[in-house]
Amino acid sequence: MKPSLRGVFGPVITTFDARGELDLDAFGANAKSHLAAGLDGLVVAGSTGEAALLEEGERQRLVEMARSVTPNEKWLIVGTGAESTKACVRRCREAAERGADAVLVVAPHYYANAMTSACLQAHYERVADESPIPVLLYNIPKYMHFKLEGALVARLAEHDNVVGMKDSSGDLAYLPNYLAAQDDSFTVITGHGGSFHQALQLGVRGGILAVALFATELSLEVLRTFTAGNLAASKEAQDRLTPMALEIVGRMGIPAVKAAMDRVGLRGGPVRLPLLDASPADLADVDRLLREASLVGVA
Numbered sequence: 382m383k384p385s386l387r388g389v390f391g392p393v394i395t396t397f398d399a400r401g402e403l404d405l406d407a408f409g410a411n412a413k414s415h416l417a418a419g420l421d422g423l424v425v426a427g428s429t430g431e432a433a434l435l436e437e438g439e440r441q442r443l444v445e446m447a448r449s450v451t452p453n454e455k456w457l458i459v460g461t462g463a464e465s466t467k468a469c470v471r472r473c474r475e476a477a478e479r480g481a482d483a484v485l486v487v488a489p490h491y492y493a494n495a496m497t498s499a500c501l502q503a504h505y506e507r508v509a510d511e512s513p514i515p516v517l518l519y520n521i522p523k524y525m526h527f528k529l530e531g532a533l534v535a536r537l538a539e540h541d542n543v544v545g546m547k548d549s550s551g552d553l554a555y556l557p558n559y560l561a562a563q564d565d566s567f568t569v570i571t572g573h574g575g576s577f578h579q580a581l582q583l584g585v586r587g588g589i590l591a592v593a594l595f596a597t598e599l600s601l602e603v604l605r606t607f608t609a610g611n612l613a614a615s616k617e618a619q620d621r622l623t624p625m626a627l628e629i630v631g632r633m634g635i636p637a638v639k640a641a642m643d644r645v646g647l648r649g650g651p652v653r654l655p656l657l658d659a660s661p662a663d664l665a666d667v668d669r670l671l672r673e674a675s676l677v678g679v680a
Contacts, residue, residue, distance in 0.1 A: 386483075386545055386568045387586035388421030389593050389600050390456060392429040394639055395443060396650050403439055405446050407648035411594075412450045414647055418597040421587070422456025423447055424485060428521060428549075429591040429635060432460050434653045441475055448480035458589075461512075462487030462519060466504050473512035483515040485547060485589075490525040498533045509542040518546035520559075521572065531558025538562040547572045547589050553579055560584045574600065574626030578619035581607045592626040595641040596676055621674050628670055633663045640667050645676055 393415065396407035412423055425447045426432040426440050435443075444459055451457045459481040461472035466489075473484045486508055488501055509516045518537060520529040528550060537543050548559055549572030556571075560583060563569045571580040574592035581604065593600035599622050606614035629637045636659040639649030644667065651658055659667065671677045 384421075384454065385586075386456065386570070389419075389587060389597075389604055390422045390424055390458065390570070390589040391415045391420045391594050391597075392424040392427040392572075392589050392591055393447070394594065394635070394642065394649065395426075395430045395432075395435065395439075395653075396648055397653055399651065401651070401653050403442065404648075404650065405442060407650065408443060409446050409450050411642070411648050412447055415594065415597065416451060416455055419601050420455075420593065420597060422458060422482075423451060424458045424460065424589050425481075426460040427485060427589070428460075428487075428524065429594070429630075429638060430460065431635060431653055431656070432462075434656070437472075437475075440472070441479060444476055444479040444481060456482050458483045458485050458517065460485045460487070460519075462489070464489045464491050466507050469504075469508050470511045473508060473514065473516070477513040481514055483517055483544065484512060485517045485519050487519040487521060488525055488527075488529065490527070493526045496527060498530055501529070502533060502536060505537050505543070506540060509537070509540045512542060515544040516540075516542055517544060517570075519549070519572075520546060521549040522552075523549070528552075528555070529559075531555070531561065534559050535562040538564075538567040541566075544568065545570060548585075549573055549589075551576050553583065556580060556583055556585070574630060575623045577603050577622065577626075578607060578615050581615070582612075590626070591630045591638055592622060594638060595629075595645045595647065595671075596622060596625055596674065599674065599676070625670050625674055625676075629667055633659060633666065637663050637667050640664055641671060644668065644671055 551573035642649035
């Protein structure tokens, strides 16, 4: 039986070769390493996975590879957000056919000014009605250019097939509006590694954290010590984690995340155009931040 939706999950990168084509062997090797290191599950085709740059067939192959290496007791969550409700539903079905346990659905945002609460509710309800597997809402204002309103989340949380949400805003002042909807059937997870400890104090049940891809043990330590009631140790781990989360993930982004993975013995590699690989200055910052966190050379 699948454990409850709580813990630390890795929003895995998509690995490419020098020609910009999928490197599935590297992807599978990373996935095995993440899970062996203790992550509670993987998120495929999310923001850190360069989802916006993937072809449909590539998404499917990534899910298949992830499923082949993810034990049944671990979560496999797939990003299926799309600009049309029809396309989102199709991606949900395709993810389910390939063994995903749940889908993570970012709101449509190209027509951001038109995305009223009524519009978003209609979208998410149709997706939840037609998705064969459970749905998690995904709030990431950095890319959406708006946030999911707390009242909307509360209404959607009443749907039997909406089981939770990922909030990547890092807005601790607004987070309680989402936590108000949390109960036995709806779980709130943070996507902001720079405030993981603080979000746990407010009541989230876990994190989908890009920083956990290269600082796995430290991310797990924040949760493990918090759960054990050792708030001082949890805060200490968070203090080491925060600079990497804010700088490598937040400021420098996917190219730096991949560089950090290379440096801790995983498979990062190149990004896909139009993204460009990390600059020499950013690489120097990555090295410094990993060194300051005592992670350099740690696989």
